Amino acid sequence: MEHWPALGCGPMSRLTHPAALLAPLLLLGGTWSCAQPVQRTSAVLEAPVPSPPGTASPMIRIRYWEDRLPVLGRADQSEAHLCLGELYLEVQDAPAARLHFYTARSGEVSLREQAQASFGIGRSYLLQDQPRMAERHLAEAAKNLDGPEGEECDYLLAFAKGGSLPGVDAALVARTAAYTGGAGTTPSTRPNGSTSKGAYASVQRRDWGARAMLANFDPMEKPWRLTVHHTAEPAATYKLDASYREMRDLQRMHQTGNGWADLGYHFLIDQAGRVIEGRPMSAQGAHAGDFDRNRGNIGICLIGNFVAQPDRGDEYALAQSPSREQMVALESLVASLRRDYSIPATQVWGHQDFKGTACPGPFLQGWVERLNPNLQ
Numbered sequence: 001m002e003h004w005p006a007l008g009c010g011p012m013s014r015l016t017h018p019a020a021l022l023a024p025l026l027l028l029g030g031t032w033s034c035a036q037p038v039q040r041t042s043a044v045l046e047a048p049v050p051s052p053p054g055t056a057s058p059m060i061r062i063r064y065w066e067d068r069l070p071v072l073g074r075a076d077q078s079e080a081h082l083c084l085g086e087l088y089l090e091v092q093d094a095p096a097a098r099l100h101f102y103t104a105r106s107g108e109v110s111l112r113e114q115a116q117a118s119f120g121i122g123r124s125y126l127l128q129d130q131p132r133m134a135e136r137h138l139a140e141a142a143k144n145l146d147g148p149e150g151e152e153c154d155y156l157l158a159f160a161k162g163g164s165l166p167g168v169d170a171a172l173v174a175r176t177a178a179y180t181g182g183a184g185t186t187p188s189t190r191p192n193g194s195t196s197k198g199a200y201a202s203v204q205r206r207d208w209g210a211r212a213m214l215a216n217f218d219p220m221e222k223p224w225r226l227t228v229h230h231t232a233e234p235a236a237t238y239k240l241d242a243s244y245r246e247m248r249d250l251q252r253m254h255q256t257g258n259g260w261a262d263l264g265y266h267f268l269i270d271q272a273g274r275v276i277e278g279r280p281m282s283a284q285g286a287h288a289g290d291f292d293r294n295r296g297n298i299g300i301c302l303i304g305n306f307v308a309q310p311d312r313g314d315e316y317a318l319a320q321s322p323s324r325e326q327m328v329a330l331e332s333l334v335a336s337l338r339r340d341y342s343i344p345a346t347q348v349w350g351h352q353d354f355k356g357t358a359c360p361g362p363f364l365q366g367w368v369e370r371l372n373p374n375l376q
């Protein structure tokens with residue numbers, strides 16, 4: 001049996017991560033390539049930063065480009081965002097890919113670059129089994145893409161529409177297999193797009209380097225309710241590495257600091273909208289209060305501080321809002337869990353519905369209250 005600290009879900013104070021990525025950009029044209037960094041003549045770019053070879057792993061290239069983004073000129077930034085989007089698609093991190101494509105598309109880029117960004121956004125939705133969302137962006141992209149990209153876009157658009165796929169060559173099928181599940185050249189409808197139980201998180205425990213769960217947990221009964229939280233720690237980064245670090249920090253605090261078997265929550269959602277696996281669903285959570293309050297209760301925690309906490313210093317004085325990506329991910333996760341476990345809207349709660357805490361903050365609590373008729 002785990003024991004419970006007096007205070008709510010916020011872990012102890014710790015350093016937060018600087019926001020580096022998301023300055024709005026005015027974008028200019030140019031060609032781009034993910035294989036090699038774009039060569040430019042500005043003084044900044046002549047700094048002796050080694051370029052990763054085209055054969056370097058996607059994660060090394062991602063780190064390279066993310067580190068350089070702040071010192072790039074505007075035109076180079078637009079290319080870097082397109083490039084990062086492609087790299088994140090390569091590692092199948094759809095939310096991060098989409099963020100970069102949206103950023104690239106938000107300025108005065110050429111029609112072709114806009115189309116490339118829309119193509120990327122469409123593919124990111126296919127990776128997440130959201131063909132309807134994909135369709136709109138792919139249709140937009142198809143107007144201004146030609147060559148191999150245009151062929152891929154047309155093919156994936158047909159796939160997203162769920163009808164018969166046009167007969168195409170094997171190379172194209174292979175290039176797009178990540179987005180179609182290898183649906184192939186034969187007439188086909190989309191395979192069952194629903195998420196199977198246990199596959200809610202796009203980032204698994206092994207990805208972020210989880211330590212093993214300790215023995216002092218209670219088995220989870222069949223889930224019949226869920227509760228939304230925030231970490232109560234400021235967060236301002238979309239970087240994957242930062243989320244991994246955050247997860248390890250939280251687990252250490254919950255296991256070592258609180259004496260719990262594992263992270264209190266079953267799922268966390270980072271600022272980029274990635275759903276990250278926390279405590280295994282086989283174990284009852286430690287997030288809503290005492291034993292009875294955690295029975296059958298799935299804990300979902302958004303990374304960020306959504307409550308003003310001026311007593312904790314300047315860094316905490318203003319409440320953040322959840323990112324748009326976090327809210328999209330929350331909606332989708334809650335919908336999937338409710339469907340798979342038959343959880344009614346009347347059993348969707350905020351932490352403050354169980355005990356005296358401001359968690360998860362007015363924005364998220366408002367979201368909960370709009371969903372749960374018992375709270376209206």
Ligand SMILES: [Zn+2]
Nearest residue numbers: 009229351359
């Ligand atoms: Zn909480």
